[in-house]
Amino acid sequence: MPKTEQHMSGAELQQLPDAGGHFGPYGGRFVAETLMGPLEELRQAYERYKDDPQFIAEFEYDLKQFVGRPSPLYLAERWSAKLGGAKVYLKREDLNHTGAHKVNNTIGQALLAKRMGKSRIIAETGAGQHGVATATVAARLGLKCVVYMGAVDVERQKINVFRMRLLGAEVVPVHSGSKTLKDALNEAMRDWVSNIDDTFYIIGTVAGPHPYPAMVRDFQSVIGREAREQCLEQEGRLPDALVACVGGGSNAMGLFYPFLADEAVAMYGVEAGGEGIASGRHAARFATGRPGVLHGQRTYLMEDEDGQIIESHSVSAGLDYPGVGPEHVWLKESGRATYVYATDEEALAAFHDLTRTEGIMPALESSHALAYATKLAPTMAPDRIIIVNLSGRGDKDIHTVAALEGITV
Amino acid sequence: MSRLAQRFADLKAAGRTALIPFVTAGDPNPELTVPLMHAMVANGADVIELGVPFSDPMADGPVIQRASERALEHHVSLRGVLEVVRTFRRQDPDTPVVLMGYLNPVEVMGYAAFAEQAAQAGVDGVLTVDLPPEEAEPFLAALRPHGLDPIFLLAPTTAEGRIGTICKVASGFVYYVSVKGVTGAATLDVEAVRSQVARIRSHTGLPVGVGFGIKDGPSAAAVAQVADAVIVGSALVRRIEELRDDPDTLLAQISGFVDELRRAIDGAR
Numbered sequence: 001m002p003k004t005e006q007h008m009s010g011a012e013l014q015q016l017p018d019a020g021g022h023f024g025p026y027g028g029r030f031v032a033e034t035l036m037g038p039l040e041e042l043r044q045a046y047e048r049y050k051d052d053p054q055f056i057a058e059f060e061y062d063l064k065q066f067v068g069r070p071s072p073l074y075l076a077e078r079w080s081a082k083l084g085g086a087k088v089y090l091k092r093e094d095l096n097h098t099g100a101h102k103v104n105n106t107i108g109q110a111l112l113a114k115r116m117g118k119s120r121i122i123a124e125t126g127a128g129q130h131g132v133a134t135a136t137v138a139a140r141l142g143l144k145c146v147v148y149m150g151a152v153d154v155e156r157q158k159i160n161v162f163r164m165r166l167l168g169a170e171v172v173p174v175h176s177g178s179k180t181l182k183d184a185l186n187e188a189m190r191d192w193v194s195n196i197d198d199t200f201y202i203i204g205t206v207a208g209p210h211p212y213p214a215m216v217r218d219f220q221s222v223i224g225r226e227a228r229e230q231c232l233e234q235e236g237r238l239p240d241a242l243v244a245c246v247g248g249g250s251n252a253m254g255l256f257y258p259f260l261a262d263e264a265v266a267m268y269g270v271e272a273g274g275e276g277i278a279s280g281r282h283a284a285r286f287a288t289g290r291p292g293v294l295h296g297q298r299t300y301l302m303e304d305e306d307g308q309i310i311e312s313h314s315v316s317a318g319l320d321y322p323g324v325g326p327e328h329v330w331l332k333e334s335g336r337a338t339y340v341y342a343t344d345e346e347a348l349a350a351f352h353d354l355t356r357t358e359g360i361m362p363a364l365e366s367s368h369a370l371a372y373a374t375k376l377a378p379t380m381a382p383d384r385i386i387i388v389n390l391s392g393r394g395d396k397d398i399h400t401v402a403a404l405e406g407i408t409v
Numbered sequence: 410m411s412r413l414a415q416r417f418a419d420l421k422a423a424g425r426t427a428l429i430p431f432v433t434a435g436d437p438n439p440e441l442t443v444p445l446m447h448a449m450v451a452n453g454a455d456v457i458e459l460g461v462p463f464s465d466p467m468a469d470g471p472v473i474q475r476a477s478e479r480a481l482e483h484h485v486s487l488r489g490v491l492e493v494v495r496t497f498r499r500q501d502p503d504t505p506v507v508l509m510g511y512l513n514p515v516e517v518m519g520y521a522a523f524a525e526q527a528a529q530a531g532v533d534g535v536l537t538v539d540l541p542p543e544e545a546e547p548f549l550a551a552l553r554p555h556g557l558d559p560i561f562l563l564a565p566t567t568a569e570g571r572i573g574t575i576c577k578v579a580s581g582f583v584y585y586v587s588v589k590g591v592t593g594a595a596t597l598d599v600e601a602v603r604s605q606v607a608r609i610r611s612h613t614g615l616p617v618g619v620g621f622g623i624k625d626g627p628s629a630a631a632v633a634q635v636a637d638a639v640i641v642g643s644a645l646v647r648r649i650e651e652l653r654d655d656p657d658t659l660l661a662q663i664s665g666f667v668d669e670l671r672r673a674i675d676g677a678r
């Protein structure tokens with residue numbers, strides 16, 4: 001019998017992907033031939049530098065001095081008391097420079113781009129957080145930067161569009177397909193294939209063809225490494241549960257990965273339930289998706305009976321993606337992590353609740369993780385510990401929240 | 410011998426270069442695709458490449474993306490494409506048809522079911538753009554018993570070592586993508602194509618088709634001097650888009666354009 005999900009330990013899961021970029025049957029490299037060479041070149045460069053002491057030192061220096069790491073592990077005392085159960089800690093990625101976890105990855109990839117001699121950087125973005133994080137590192141390194149963004153997202157994330165432009169990036173609205181993140185990714189891939197020689201494509205999540213899912217996970221793993229250490233330091237033991245929202249899955253993977261071998265630590269990925277599963281307007285790939293191939297990877301997809309990709313919906317642009325990082329699919333099938341969803345309404349309630357109780361305004365993406373924590377915490381004893389990844393701050397979302405409440409800001 | 414192999418053998422014996430026009434099935438509407446295919450054959454097409462509409466055509470430029478969107482508006486998906494081929498075959502038992510599309514619709518249908526239904530419909534070759542040989546074995550295993558030719562792409566970025574690997578699993582012909590880019594992009598550099606085709610020929614005896622960047626008679630003629638097949642896509646699809654509301658003019662213009670390409674290719678050798 002082949003080694004299937006049930007027989008893989010956390011330590012074994014930590015060894016993935018295989019040489020071809022597979023997590024079980026998921027992941028891989030499904031792209032047109034023109035990109036196979038460049039992806040292999042990227043893989044080799046990444047393999048070469050990821051253990052290079054000078055590369056690591058530069059990465060760590062930037063995380064400390066430019067991003068402001070380590071990000072705190074904050075005990076949300078009032079909120080925990082209100083929920084009436086486990087102690088809830090927040091991993092404060094919202095305090096990073098640029099306001100979300102995305103910058104951990106863009107710094108890593110930009111350092112790699114520099115070493116590979118690329119002068120132009122491109123990116124796709126949904127909420128605009130990855131676009132801002134990319135434009136930021138491009139500005140700092142003096143690289144030309146083009147960001148693709150679905151026309152719908154350009155509209156609902158105006159502040160981030162303006163931030164990117166202030167940083168010197170060109171923001172290209174994408175009008176094809178559903179005009180959201182998946183279409184921005186298509187367009188970025190088209191740009192890359194057309195400008196292979198001087199361009200580095202910084203993917204913003206643990207998705208896409210090998211080596212992106214593993215590479216982005218590795219850069220984001222600083223979240224989990226810090227959280228693990230901080231929890232041991234503050235509580236003298238490991239947490240009982242981790243909770244993170246899952247768009248493509250990079251903030252969740254970054255938190256989960258260093259804990260995979262700690263089998264007693266439960267993991268919950270929270271995807272966007274939109275207007276509810278029954279409405280069909282959601283981004284709950286785990287709840288309703290099927291395996292398929294999109295954007296260079298085999299993963300769960302939201303698709304119709306003909307294999308056409310269908311539009312996802314979420315109040316948060318960053319979770320509005322019909323696919324999901326392949327490693328998450330394998331964690332689900334292996335039973336190591338559990339995937340749940342929170343609806344728009346639940347996320348908004350959590351957004352307000354945390355803001356009022358703790359004085360911390362979370363991103364709508366992160367609010368999905370918080371919404372699940374409000375269900376989980378009361379089921380656990382007061383001496384139990386939950387770490388929620390507060391992946392970003394909510395400033396970018398105030399227009400969305402105001403509009404939903406009929407307020408003009 | 411497969412219909413594709415037969416066609417290339419005949420062309421070789423006659424000293425001719427193949428003309429392979431590409432259209433997206435269902436564009437501008439499902440009723441017109443079969444008449445378009447017959448018209449292209451009547452005007453000198455040797456093989457028809459039929460695009461399978463996909464919601465996320467990552468390797469295509471705007472022209473073929475829009476063709477895909479038009480076809481999807483008419484709900485033409487993989488099953489609809491097979492229906493088109495079945496109808497075409499009733500009147501044309503000889504002209505090989507190659508499907509070009511993305512993997513996901515095939516994954517959802519299931520490899521075995523797809524291979525069986527495609528062969529029954531009269532499909533000869535299948536090019537799944539986003540399925541490189543490294544991931545293709547289960548798909549190839551499904552195609553084999555039905556005699557369907559897997560067509561693979563080669564690109565300017567393909568490392569020397571991979572060319573042989575790809576040619577080993579390919580049959581029918583191999584498809585050299587002449588530019589680094591998406592369909593309908595830049596104009597090609599004929600000298601670069603010449604040396605790349607020579608590089609490919611040192612690895613395989615399969616016919617070499619060249620596509621991407623062939624826009625008109627002169628570029629078709631130039632490529633015909635170095636390739637076994639000239640593949641023309643976006644230039645045709647752009648004409649279909651322009652004339653989509655006028656079927657009679659559309660058929661006449663496409664016939665005229667294919668004829669022009671045919672003459673240019675034949676004049677080149």
Ligand SMILES: Cc1ncc(COP(=O)(O)O)c(C=O)c1O
Nearest residue numbers: 129247248249250251318365392
């Ligand atoms: C604050 C924040 N959290 C989460 C996400 C979702 O991405 P991922 O699942 O890759 O962490 C985004 C994406 O834009 C984001 O901006």
